[in-house]
Amino acid sequence: MEVDGARRDRGGPPAHRTGGRGDAARRGNAVDAAVAAMLTSCVTEPLLTGLGAAGYMLIAPAGETPVLLDFSAEAPGRAASGERAPLDPITVHFGDAEQEFHVGPSSVAAYGMPAGAAKAATYGRAPLDELVATAVKHAREGHRVNRYQAYVTALLLPLARSAGLTAFEEGEVLVQPELAESLGRLGRDGAAPFYTGDIAAAIADTITANGGELSRADLAAYEVIAREPLHARHRGRDVHTNPPPAAGGALLMQMLEALPDNPSQRDLIRAMAAPKAHLNRLGSTTQISVLDADGTACSVTTTNGANSGISIAGVHLNNMMGEEDLSPDGFFSHAPGDRLPSMMSPTVVTHDGQAELVLGSAGSSRICGAILQVLVNVLDRGMPAQDAVDAPRLHLGGDHLHVEPGIRPETELPVTYFRAPSMFFGGCQVVEMTGSGLLRGGGDHRRDGAVVIV
Secondary structure, three states, rough: OOOOOEOOOOOOOOHHHHHHOOOOHHHHOOHHHHHHHHHHEEEEOHOOOOOEEEEEEEEEEOOOEEEEEEEEEOOOOOOOOOOOOOOOEEEEEOEEEEEEEEHHHHHHOOOOHHHHHHHHOOOOOHHHHHHHHHHHHHHHHHOOOOHHHHHHHHHHHHHHOOOOOOOOOOEEEOOOOOHHHHHHHHHHOOHHHHHHHHHHHHHHHHHHHHHOOOHHHHHHOOOEEEEOOOEEEEEOOOEOOOOOOHHHHEEEEEEHOOOOOOOOOHHHHHHHHOOOOOOOOOOOOOEEEEEOOOEEEEEEEEEOOOOOOOEEHHHHHHHHHHOHHOOOOOOOOOOOOOOOOOOOEEEEEOOOEEEEEEEEOOOOOOOOOOHHHHHHHHHHOOHHHHHHHHHOOEEEOOOOEOOOOOOOOOOOOOOOOOOOOHHOOOOEEEEOOOOOEEEEOOOOHOOOOOOOOO
C-alpha cells in the first residue's frame, strides 16, 4: 500500500509499528517516520528503550551527504560530591545461562533520547508535537502486551516492578499516564524540560539524593553531536555507518575489509575474528529502519541498557554506568562528559548516491556480526531482504562459536548449537530498494520485527 507517495519500512511490536505510519509520519519523510516510531517504542518497549535512553540515528538524504546524530549516553559526575552509592547487582536467568547486571541510582548516565528526537525532527517535515501523538495515545490509553514483550518483561521482572510497570503477561494492557504527560511535554516544549527544566530537576535531584551522580549540571551540558559517518566501498557500493567514539561501526568496517569475494562460511568466521572486541550481553536495543519514496534513508538504534529499575515522571532511566561491557577499565572509570562506548551501528548502503539498503541491529556484541551476515546475504548471495534476515546466523565470541539451526560449521573451535533461532543473535531490521525499483523489507522474527509499507 502507498499513501501520499511515501513508503516506509521498519520493525517492532504492533503498537510500535503504528508510530511510523500515523498522519504526521505519512505526510512527512523517512526521518519523521523514524522519530514517530522511536518515540512509540518508548511506550511499547519501556525496559529496552525510553525517554531516559540513548542512541544513534543515521540520516542519508537522496544524493546528499549522510549525517550521524549521536545522542548516546554520557558519563555523569560534573557536580559529584560525597559518597557514591554502590551499584545494585541483579541476576537475570536466560534458560541455561545467567548474567549479572548492575542497576540503581549510580547506574544512571546522562540520557540522549529527548534531545535526539528533537534534533532529528529538524531533518523531517512534521512538527514534533504531531510526531509524538501516536506515542502519547498508546501511553495514555494503554497497549496490549504481546508475546515478545511479555518474554522480555519476565527476564527483567524485578526491574519492571521497580520501575512501576503494571502489566507483565501477554494480553494485559499497560497504561502509562506519567509517560504520556512527559511525551506530551516533549511535543509541546521540545527537549528543554528534560535537560534544564522541571523534569530534569526532578530526575537529577532524585538520583543525587539517593547516591547517584547524574546532576542538573550533567543534564544541562548534554548536547546531540552531528558526526560524519564512517564510509567504505564494498561490492561497488558505499557503506555508511556509525563513527568513533562508538566502536560498532569501526568493527563492522574491519569485518567487511576482511571478507574475500563470494565469502564462504569459514571466511565469515575469519572476518568476525578480525576485530578484537568480544562482548556477550543481552543487547537491550531497539532498531528502526526507514526508506521513503524520495529516497531518504534513516536508520536508528536506541538502548536503555538493561534499565536501571528507576522511572521518574515516566522517564525510564538507563543503567549505562552499570554496564560492565561499557567500562572495560572498571566501573566509573569514565570522566564526566565522556560519551560511553557502544556497539550500535545504524547503517545505510548506497549505490550511485541512492539508498539500496537501510539496516541495523539489536544485540550488543552480536550487532556487527548480524549486520555483516545480512549484508553478505543480500550483496554477495542475492537474497531478498526477508530471506537475508531469516537465514541462520552464527556468532564468534572469543574463541567460542555459537550457531543457529541450519549451520554446521567446519571449525575446530568449540561450538554451542542453539535448538531454535534466538534473540541472542540480534534483531536486524532491513529495508531494501532493488535496482528495478522494488521496495522490500526484512523484519527479524528473533525480536518480533516486522515490515510495514505505507
